[in-house]
Structures are given as C-alpha cells and as structure tokens.
Amino acid sequence: MGNEKIYQMDFSKVYHLRVNKAERKGRTRQEVDEVIRWLTGYSQTELEGMLERTVAYGDFFRDAPELNENRRLIKGVVCGVRVEDIEEPLMQEIRYLDKLVDELARGKAMDKILRE
Secondary structure (H helix, E strand, C coil): CCHHHHHHCEHHHHHHHHHHHHHHCCCCHHHHHHHHHHHHCCCHHHHHHHHHCCCEHHHHHHCCCCCCHHHHHCCCEECCEEHHHCCCHHHHHHHHHHHHHHHHHCCCCHHHHCCC
C-alpha cells in the first residue's frame, strides 16, 4: 500500500483497529487513548471529536496540536522497518503510533511506553 493510500484512510477505522489489537491482548481503549494523546497532544475531547467525523489519517497527524518531543526516543521495528530510519516525516509519525500500540499489546508498562 502506498503512503498516499495510508494518509487518506479514515482515522476512525484505523483507531478501531488499534483498539481491537490492544483489547485482544488484555489492554484497554483508555490506554490506547492515553498513548495517542501523549504522542499527538490532542485532548480526550478532541480525540473523541475526530472519531465522530471523517478525518484522514494523514490529516490527524498533520493537524496534531503538539507532537511529543520524546517521540524521537521511540525505537524499534514495525512492519520490518526501523521507525527511527523512516525518512518520510508523516509516515514516521504514523509508525511511531504503530510502535506504541505494539508495545502496549505486548504488555509493556505504560511508563515505559510513554518514555517517562
């Protein structure tokens, strides 16, 4: 799938896939929301608003109020690619979220996931 197709995907559909992944592993929607808020700077109210309307996944990240400066500490492999080596900035932001949800699903402690 090309990057543009990913950027045009509906955020709410991707969100529900991330929540389902976490819940299958015993984590909660609230934890997924916390990870998303930490990464993007959206409030819970803003996040819920995004789920009620059609927002492109790329726009969700482009319009993020305040991307967390500690996101650069996120390292590792997602879909066979090291997130720290991704050159396309928007794709890197998307993969950061993928990596955080992967860590959540693997049972990592929230303080470790949020790089505290």
